[in-house]
Amino acid sequence: MDFIKPLSFGQITTSNNLILAPLAGYSHTSMRMMNRKFGAGYTVTEMVSVAGVLRESPKTLRYADISDAPNATSIQIFGKDKPQEFYEASKILQKIFNVKSININFGCPAPKVLKTGAGSRLLEDPQKIADIVNAVKDSGVSVEAKIRCGFSSDNLDAIISALDKSSVDVIMLHCRLTSDRFRHGTAQWDYFRRARNLTSKLLIANGDIKTPEDALHVFKEYQVDGLMIGRGAIAKPYLFKQIQDYCSTGAYTTPSHQELIALLKEYAELWIEVTGSESVRPLRGALMSLVSGFEGVSKMRSALSQCMTLDDIYLVIQEYETLVI
Numbered sequence: 277m278d279f280i281k282p283l284s285f286g287q288i289t290t291s292n293n294l295i296l297a298p299l300a301g302y303s304h305t306s307m308r309m310m311n312r313k314f315g316a317g318y319t320v321t322e323m324v325s326v327a328g329v330l331r332e333s334p335k336t337l338r339y340a341d342i343s344d345a346p347n348a349t350s351i352q353i354f355g356k357d358k359p360q361e362f363y364e365a366s367k368i369l370q371k372i373f374n375v376k377s378i379n380i381n382f383g384c385p386a387p388k389v390l391k392t393g394a395g396s397r398l399l400e401d402p403q404k405i406a407d408i409v410n411a412v413k414d415s416g417v418s419v420e421a422k423i424r425c426g427f428s429s430d431n432l433d434a435i436i437s438a439l440d441k442s443s444v445d446v447i448m449l450h451c452r453l454t455s456d457r458f459r460h461g462t463a464q465w466d467y468f469r470r471a472r473n474l475t476s477k478l479l480i481a482n483g484d485i486k487t488p489e490d491a492l493h494v495f496k497e498y499q500v501d502g503l504m505i506g507r508g509a510i511a512k513p514y515l516f517k518q519i520q521d522y523c524s525t526g527a528y529t530t531p532s533h534q535e536l537i538a539l540l541k542e543y544a545e546l547w548i549e550v551t552g553s554e555s556v557r558p559l560r561g562a563l564m565s566l567v568s569g570f571e572g573v574s575k576m577r578s579a580l581s582q583c584m585t586l587d588d589i590y591l592v593i594q595e596y597e598t599l600v601i
């Protein structure tokens with residue numbers, strides 16, 4: 277069976293159904309470009325606040341910039357329970373970025389977001405979720421709802437039923453409760469089966485899909501329309517290609533150390549080119565994850581954690597041979 281296929285909704289047709297998750301601090305333009313290069317069919321920006329968009333805050337709008345791939349990227353927004361504000365924010369984002377699809381964050385567990393009644397706090401009010409979705413849809417875009425299974429208790433049936441009746445185009449399910457945070461070792465994939473039985477909307481599975489084997493298992497077992505990958509793609513941007521290969525041929529390759537070093541260099545250079553900044557500081561975490569499988573990794577990781585500029589990265593690469601002895 278062919279599990280890898282395009283997704284089609286509204287004005288969007290993706291190259292495949294493997295999606296890079298929104299990741300605050302990580303899913304910036306450079307990461308999205310890198311992951312698309314390795315086969316991600318669709319990407320989502322880090323979350324930006326409705327309030328920031330309404331103020332047209334330059335910082336917020338910088339995070340929302342999707343000019344790298346406007347037809348393959350949605351902008352994720354979060355806000356409190358005011359559908360009209362979501363509507364207006366979506367209008368602004370369409371005007372500035374010509375965005376075709378808005379991703380609404382109903383999953384963020386950060387206390388400062390919850391305090392305002394936004395993010396996963398809204399999971400407790402499925403009708404409000406539907407009202408917000410419908411308001412954004414009325415603004416003229418497609419709508420993706422990124423949800424969890426509930427806030428502190430399982431509320432999945434009510435949430436999915438409300439979404440099923442709404443004008444949402446895509447449901448992206450992170451199969452944990454908010455109160456789980458990341459404490460539970462493995463996300464509860466069985467929630468995908470329940471969600472699948474409750475809706476025929478496009479359903480994307482998210483949570484602890486970290487290997488090509490995980491990906492094939494989730495496709496086979498739960499009849500979802502696509503997969504969303506977060507942390508796995510920080511450490512392995514090439515995971516998307518591995519999943520495609522594994523799903524179509526039953527085999528995949530892993531980059532050699534030399535290829536990973538080349539990737540590290542390419543990533544840092546791309547970052548400098550895209551941001552126009554001299555500092556590689558915000559990229560350090562991603563670069564350190566990239567080499568996490570290396571022998572002698574602690575020395576290399578600690579050297580990367582000190583890098584300020586591209587030249588520092590070049591030096592670490594040069595010293596890699598000596599660092600790992």
Ligand SMILES: Cc1cc2nc3c(=O)[nH]c(=O)nc-3n(C[C@H](O)[C@H](O)[C@H](O)COP(=O)(O)O)c2cc1C
Pocket residue numbers: 297298299300301302321322323352381382383384422450482483484485504505506507508
């Ligand atoms: C560092 C980090 C930042 C995240 N930022 C966001 C975000 O901005 N919006 C969102 O909806 N989810 C965010 N998430 C959750 C992920 O999108 C995803 O749902 C979660 O990590 C589970 O998927 P995974 O197991 O593939 O990582 C974040 C997760 C991490 C680890």
